[in-house]
Structure formats: C-alpha cells, structure tokens
C-alpha cells in the first residue's frame with residue numbers, strides 16, 4: 377500500500393484594524409519609521425495595562441462564523457511564556473483554553489471532489505516585534521508588536537499538497553471577502569505553519585512541523601520536500617523523528633530547528649490584566665446576519681444562475697471586488713449582452729490588461745456600465761470584436777466612455793451596404809491577379825481580398841458583410857465574362 | 858514533599874537563571890516550603906466555585922478601535938542599553954523563535 381501524507385495547518389492572519397490589539401498605537405506599521413508606533417503597552421513597561429480592541433474581537437468572531445465555528449459564550453486571554461527578544465514582556469498575550477471560536481469547517485474542492493476541512497479553533501493574539509539580524513547584533517523594531525493576529529488552526533484533514541493549496545487559497549479569499557485581512561503575503565499579513573506525517577493508510581506517522589512559511593509557494597514547496605523526505609526514510613525501513621523544521625527559501629529544503637526534547641514549556645495561565653469576555657448571543661447573531669455571500673456559495677450561484685463554467689465562476693469570485701464588478705455589470709447589461717459575454721470579456725480581455733499593467737480591479741477606471749455599453753456595440757455588430765478590444769484598452773488607460781473612444785477613433789463598424797460596396801469594387805479593380813484566381817475558383821484568395829477591404833476601411837468593415845459583397849461582386853464578373 | 862533537584866533545575870532554566878549547587882539545594886527547601894503553604898489552601902472545598910483568574914469582578918472591558926498617539930521615538934529608546942539608529946540593539950539571537 378502506498379504512503380500518504382496527513383497534513384494540518386496553522387494560519388496566522390493580521391487583522392485590518394486601525395489600532396493595535398491592546399493599545400491605541402497605529403496597527404498600520406508597514407511604512408512607519410522604526411519604533412515610531414510604540415507605547416508603554418507594547419514595550420511591556422511596568423504598570424502599563426492592555427485593553428482589548430473591540431473591533432479585533434468582532435473580526436475574529438466574523439471569521440469564526442464564516443468558517444462555521446461555534447462561538448464561545450465566555451472567552452479569555454492567557455499568557456504564553458517564552459523568553460525571546462521580540463516580546464519584551466517575556467510572554468505573548470494569546471488564547472489557550474477558551475478561544476473565541478472552535479469546531480468549524482471550510483469546504484474545498486479538488487478535482488471535482490468536495491471535502492470539508494475541519495477547523496479546530498480560531499483565536500486572537502498579538503503579533504511580535506520585527507527582528508533584523510545584522511553583524512554583531514539583532515535590531516528590534518516594535519511597530520509590529522501588538523498588531524492583532526488571528527490564528528486559524530485546522531484539523532489534520534488534508535492528504536495532498538493540492539488540498540492544502542486549495543485550503544489556503546479559499547481561506548485567503550474568505551478573509552478578504554470579510555475585510556478582516558489584506559491577504560498581502562509579501563507584507564507578512566498571512567503566515568503559515570504546517571504539520572505533516574506520512575504513513576500507510578490506517579497507520580500513524582510521526583508529526584513533523586514546518587514553521588515560518590510566508591507564501592503559498594513556500595507552503596507547497598516545503599510540503600513536497602518534506603513528504604518526499606519522510607517517504608524516503610520509511611521506504612528504507614527507518615523511522616521519522618518528531619522535530620520542528622524550518623524552510624530554507626533559497627535552497628528549497630527543510631532543516632531541523634528543534635527536536636521533541638527541546639519543545640518549549642509555555643506555562644500558559646490566564647492574563648490577570650484582562651478581564652474575561654462574555655459574548656452576547658444576540659450580538660453574535662447580528663454579526664451572522666452581516667456575513668456577505670462567501671466565494672464558494674457565490675461561485676455555485678454563478679454556475680446555476682448564469683450557466684458559467686465552474687472554472688469561470690471560480691475566477692470571478694476569488695476576489696470580492698471582481699465579483700462585485702461582474703454583478704454590477706450583469707445588473708446594468710442591456711438586451712443582447714448576457715452574463716456569459718460579460719464573463720468572457722472580464723476574465724479574458726480585461727484580466728489580460730490588468731495583468732500586463734499590474735492593476736487590481738479597484739485601480740481600473742472602467743465602470744461596469746461602460747463595459748456593458750461597449751459590449752452592446754459589439755453584440756449589435758456596430759463594432760468588430762477586434763475594435764472592441766482596442767476600445768477597451770483605451771478605456772482602461774483613460775477611463776473615457778466607449779462611445780467617446782469609438783467616435784474619436786472613427787471605429788464604428790461599417791455595416792451599410794451602400795457605403796461598403798464602392799470599397800469592395802475598388803479593391804477588386806486594384807487587384808486583378810487575385811481576382812482572376814478567385815474567378816478561377818481558388819477560394820483561399822478570398823482571405824487576401826478580405827484583408828485588403830479591412831485595410832481600406834481601417835478595420836471598420838463588418839466582416840460578414842464585406843465577405844458577402846466580395847463574393848457577390850466576383851459572381852457578377854463571372855457571369856458577365 | 859520537597860521539590861526534586863531536577864524540578865528546581867527546570868524552573869531555573871525556564872527563568873533563565875544560572876544556579877550554583879548550593880543554591881539549588883537552598884531553593885529546593887525554600888520553594889518546597891512555599892508550596893506546602895499553598896497546599897493549605899487546597900484543603901478548601903471549591904467544588905461549587907467556578908475557576909477564576911481575577912479577584913475583581915470586571916468583564917467585557919474593551920476599547921473602540923481608535924488610534925491614539927504613540928511615544929516619541931526618543932522616549933521609546935530612552936532606557937535602551939544599546940541602540941543603533943532608531944532600533945533597539947540586542948545580543949545576536951541564535952536560538953529559533955518558539
């Protein structure tokens with residue numbers, strides 16, 4: 377029987393609050409000069425008292441609800457003791473026995489198979505200071521210390537790297553829908569730890585933890601590496617040590633950080649500075665009512681209501697802002713422009729422009745109404761598909777409405793027979809050689825003549841009409857000869 | 858029931874204290890005496906009393922998510938034994954964060 381991995385995850389997500397978890401210092405630390413957003417609470421100065429940020433509690437409960445968790449009626453903060461310079465108090469304020477949320481699940485779909493990954497708990501804690509190692513010393517910046525940090529712990533329910541990738545992708549999407557986390561991994565807003573064991577089905581492996589993973593790529597690459605490492609050991613008849621590993625991003629390998637014997641003793645105990653919280657069920661219900669439609673539910677609805685493919689529905693719903701743009705466009709669409717056409721142009725042409733210019737949908741100056749106005753021209757045959765793309769690109773750059781762009785560029789499609797016939801006649805007169813071939817029955821030359829008509833009209837000729845007129849003109853000449 | 862030598866060594870390790878042989882023996886005795894004293898409390902019947910971590914009956918003390926001024930950087934670093942620019946400077950950390 378083959379070996380298979382069993383994987384659980386811990387995700388740390390910074391909450392998008394204005395102020396820190398236990399004091400009023402700004403939590404927006406990214407561009408701040410070192411140690412400029414620090415007060416006696418973050419520094420652990422004697423006598424300083426932490427006070428819980430209500431919005432951070434709300435954001436965590438909202439997350440718990442989105443992840444189908446039970447919400448605690450009584451919750452409490454504890455001290456997790458460890459000596460490390462990134463926490464000057466000598467402990468981190470965290471939650472141990474009574475987390476805010478527990479026993480939830482997140483549904484994922486891999487290769488058409490749906491699975492629920494159980495969530496063991498979601499709790500709230502404080503982020504630590506940033507340490508930078510330089511020659512002869514370690515530099516400490518406390519701006520990040522005390523930023524609200526949510527920890528989401530899954531059960532070891534995943535059995536492949538693909539499932540893990542889908543889990544973290546879904547989770548990030550949900551957090552961004554809720555507006556509780558930026559999802560910006562380059563800035564450390566989401567950080568990961570995985571635990572993985574490898575065993576034959578029905579047997580138990582040895583759990584190895586990998587810490588300090590800062591991107592989806594680090595998560596998947598380190599897991600692939602670690603699963604292969606453990607499998608090799610087992611196949612040789614060896615046994616895997618219970619250790620904590622780090623991930624070397626540059627060399628792409630895991631390395632041992634700490635053995636089981638060295639496991640820290642955190643001596644958790646309730647923080648006497650922070651009175652317990654009692655959560656009113658009516659308040660929790662109020663938050664539940666505020667939950668937005670979440671990405672997977674939305675994707676299913678798009679397939680059902682608009683007949684979109686699972687793939688397109690997934691792409692449109694991964695980011696809330698994209699989904700909102702799509703829905704606004706569908707709502708504004710005139711007759712002749714359907715959701716499928718909007719989806720195609722949005723995920724095709726507009727996404728291509730966004731990728732090429734590294735813009736998010738929020739940075740695109742095109743309104744949903746302008747997009748569907750453009751699509752209406754294409755659908756009605758007033759604009760060729762190619763011209764439509766050209767107009768979209770200019771709208772993307774300038775934000776001008778499509779009618780203006782079309783008028784300024786003289787792009788409106790020529791669908792008027794009377795206007796197009798003289799052009800066709802002129803092209804045939806100027807190309808006697810190809811015309812002779814066409815009369816001799818060589819159909820492929822029609823493509824060349826079509827090209828000439830398009831050139832003469834700067835791409836504005838209605839292609840179906842131009843082709844018909846060419847064929848008719850050739851037919852007339854054939855009969856006349 | 859006196860604390861064992863290993864227990865005292867473990868506590869010293871967690872507290873980052875280096876103890877001499879003589880100190881370990883002395884603390885074995887002293888810590889044991891403290892624990893014996895605390896053991897008196899354990900004779901109380903607390904069956905009907907929920908565990909509590911606080912003696913003041915406060916609950917749900919929270920603040921609105923509003924930014925208030927931080928300390929000036931010079932005050933933040935005022936007591937730092939060693940600094941480099943606006944950073945605290947600590948002996949190189951070789952251990953791995955927990």
Ligand SMILES: [Zn+2]
Nearest residue numbers: 399401415418
């Ligand atoms: Zn502060």
